[in-house]
Amino acid sequence: MENIYKPDLAEVKEIIDETADTRTLRLQFKDPEVHKAFSFKAGQFGEYSVFGEGECTFCIASPPTRMEYIECTFKLVGKVTNALRKLNVGDTIGLRGPYGNSFPLEQMKGKNIVFISGGIGLAPVRCITWNVLDLRNEFKDITIVYGARRVEDLVYKNELEQWKAMKDVKTYITVDPGGETPDWKGEVGFVPSIVEKVAPSGENSIAIICGPPIMIKFTMPVLQKLGFKEENIITTLENRMKCGLGKCGRCNVGNVYVCKDGPVFNYTQMKALPDEY
Amino acid sequence: MKDYIITAENIQLLVNDVLKQGWDVVSESKTGVNFNAIKDASELAIKSDSKPSKLSMKDFFFPKTEPLFFYRQSHDGVELVDASPIEKKTLFLGAKPCDAAAIPVLSKVFNWDYKDEFYNKRVENSVVVSLKCNYSDDYCFCTSIGLSQKAEQGSDAMLTEQQDGSYFLHIVTEKGDEFFKMYSQYLKDTQAENNKPVESKYPEPAVKFDQGKVKGWLDANFEHDFWNNLGDVCLGCGQCTFVCPTCHCFDIVDENCNYHEGGRMKNWDSCQLCLFTKHASGHNPRDGQTKRYRQRIQHKFKYYEDKFNEVLCTGCGRCTRGCGVGIDIGGIMERIDKF
Numbered sequence A: 001m002e003n004i005y006k007p008d009l010a011e012v013k014e015i016i017d018e019t020a021d022t023r024t025l026r027l028q029f030k031d032p033e034v035h036k037a038f039s040f041k042a043g044q045f046g047e048y049s050v051f052g053e054g055e056c057t058f059c060i061a062s063p064p065t066r067m068e069y070i071e072c073t074f075k076l077v078g079k080v081t082n083a084l085r086k087l088n089v090g091d092t093i094g095l096r097g098p099y100g101n102s103f104p105l106e107q108m109k110g111k112n113i114v115f116i117s118g119g120i121g122l123a124p125v126r127c128i129t130w131n132v133l134d135l136r137n138e139f140k141d142i143t144i145v146y147g148a149r150r151v152e153d154l155v156y157k158n159e160l161e162q163w164k165a166m167k168d169v170k171t172y173i174t175v176d177p178g179g180e181t182p183d184w185k186g187e188v189g190f191v192p193s194i195v196e197k198v199a200p201s202g203e204n205s206i207a208i209i210c211g212p213p214i215m216i217k218f219t220m221p222v223l224q225k226l227g228f229k230e231e232n233i234i235t236t237l238e239n240r241m242k243c244g245l246g247k248c249g250r251c252n253v254g255n256v257y258v259c260k261d262g263p264v265f266n267y268t269q270m271k272a273l274p275d276e277y
Numbered sequence B: 001m002k003d004y005i006i007t008a009e010n011i012q013l014l015v016n017d018v019l020k021q022g023w024d025v026v027s028e029s030k031t032g033v034n035f036n037a038i039k040d041a042s043e044l045a046i047k048s049d050s051k052p053s054k055l056s057m058k059d060f061f062f063p064k065t066e067p068l069f070f071y072r073q074s075h076d077g078v079e080l081v082d083a084s085p086i087e088k089k090t091l092f093l094g095a096k097p098c099d100a101a102a103i104p105v106l107s108k109v110f111n112w113d114y115k116d117e118f119y120n121k122r123v124e125n126s127v128v129v130s131l132k133c134n135y136s137d138d139y140c141f142c143t144s145i146g147l148s149q150k151a152e153q154g155s156d157a158m159l160t161e162q163q164d165g166s167y168f169l170h171i172v173t174e175k176g177d178e179f180f181k182m183y184s185q186y187l188k189d190t191q192a193e194n195n196k197p198v199e200s201k202y203p204e205p206a207v208k209f210d211q212g213k214v215k216g217w218l219d220a221n222f223e224h225d226f227w228n229n230l231g232d233v234c235l236g237c238g239q240c241t242f243v244c245p246t247c248h249c250f251d252i253v254d255e256n257c258n259y260h261e262g263g264r265m266k267n268w269d270s271c272q273l274c275l276f277t278k279h280a281s282g283h284n285p286r287d288g289q290t291k292r293y294r295q296r297i298q299h300k301f302k303y304y305e306d307k308f309n310e311v312l313c314t315g316c317g318r319c320t321r322g323c324g325v326g327i328d329i330g331g332i333m334e335r336i337d338k339f
Helices: A032-037 A079-085 A119-133 A157-165 A191-198 A213-225 A267-272 B008-020 B102-109 B117-124 B174-181 B211-220 B225-233 B239-243 B289-308 B318-322 B329-338
Strands: A008-017 A022-029 A045-050 A054-059 A070-075 A092-099 A112-118 A142-148 A170-175 A205-210 A233-236 A264-266 B003-006 B024-028 B035-038 B065-074 B077-082 B090-095 B126-131 B157-161 B167-171 B188-190 B250-256 B261-268
Touching: A008 B077, A022 A032, A022 A079, A022 A092, A045 A070, A045 A079, A054 A070, A054 A079, A054 A119, A054 B250, A070 A079, A070 A119, A092 B077, A112 A119, A112 A191, A119 A142, A119 A157, A119 A205, A142 A191, A157 A170, A170 A191, A191 A213, A205 A213, A213 A233, A233 A267, A264 A267, B003 B008, B008 B024, B008 B090, B035 B090, B102 B117, B102 B289, B117 B126, B126 B174, B157 B174, B167 B174, B211 B289, B211 B329, B225 B289, B225 B329, B239 B318, B289 B329, B318 B329
Parallel strands: A112 A142, A112 A205, A142 A170, A205 A233, B024 B090, B090 B126, B126 B157
Antiparallel strands: A008 A022, A008 A092, A022 A070, A045 A054, A045 A092, A233 A264, B003 B167, B003 B188, B024 B035, B065 B077, B065 B261, B157 B167, B250 B261
């Protein structure tokens, strides 16, 4: 009998501490055949489980163009993330997926792309960013704006350096005023004001945005001022989920199931949702 | 499909025969509380004029708790063990039409895109013989949502109590036909015109509303003061969702037997409980009972219809009968209809 709730087993290959409370796990399926057959699109998510503790929903944070590892990045907040945090290299976790829709990669080709994220919101944006960068020639100008409250809250620090070093990518890393350290060389200021300074005009451009609600709220009018059409502003939503399969009934916003119809929505679709997310 | 007459005595004989074949036979319990797997035909309670039992029979298709698989942890890693296969054949006898009708409604959500074979296997292994209903009270409203006291949705065959005390048996599906062919010695062939049902002592359900109009109002009024009043009354206990034949929200949790072993369980959950949608961060999209009660009504009478073209309700009235503070879903529908 086919069992849609049964995960595949994966092994923790590497652990990367991003910040004091945020960690990335690099995973490989135990069965090489399963690993080879696993494919996903940027923006999709998985259900990660620690047996005996339960399941947790995160986006797949690594890009589909780099399939050696499947990566997830999580913040220590609840029961399962606490259990994930206790895992060591070589330990086993369960992984099922990929679920949900994805970023519209084909529609993004030939356009300027601006990636805007804040805090741990970089995880899904990082996935699509590397996906785009690995196919660099198919896109026009690429701008990355990423911010966190303090320098120590920035995630994927090595990769931020790699992006900054790329000549054909404009990268702006910012921290909130007061969050800088004496040797901080990046920007100081809130994400919306940085976007206003550095983003391309909305003509032939697509914005990918993910971060705290307050950041999104104040960035939206900036993007609209720059001439971004609503359908070209794309975000990814999160809600509490259990099954990820459109059955357990908790992630819906109105008649939209975030796990099946999302998690990726454009601003036109977001505006049509009732205010309950 | 074919029609038969079966006497009350022959129903008893048939049931004992079915039990002897190793099947489970499930019927409403004599206490009127729930559905039970009976051990002998003498435990049967087939009454067309009884109130619907407090609990529906969805438990037999979508159990309160069921293992999805088991895990065993050792130094060498983790081993996953499948839950035992679902093989038991079950005859449901005397279900009310409003109970049987829930099965195809639930099949929609358990089968869009991903297929929940736990549910499907149980449906596949069952034969549902419903009983034409001769009951109604202030809380029934099957007739307002496209069903009736003799609706055949979800039934493989339907019994109708006759004036002479026997039962008219109408076969609805191939599966029902196959089943009763195995027990033809208890049946007598007949024609539809020989169906002489007993008169119901009760009038048709009094609650009346136009689901189309209700849906129209729900489409336009996600925000409305009406919801506040309901939320103020509701205790958030979740009983309405547990007794409901169509509510299907569930949780997935690991339950440990000991430090190394346990099972991943699929357990009933309820959109009326305050932690249902709460994120680990503390943010809760439905952070008050008003929002949670609105979700229940909207899900049943709008969202499910938007997605699956069906109302997530069979009008059985259980949620209202069991509500500790008297929230009356039929009454709510009538009020919405009059807006």
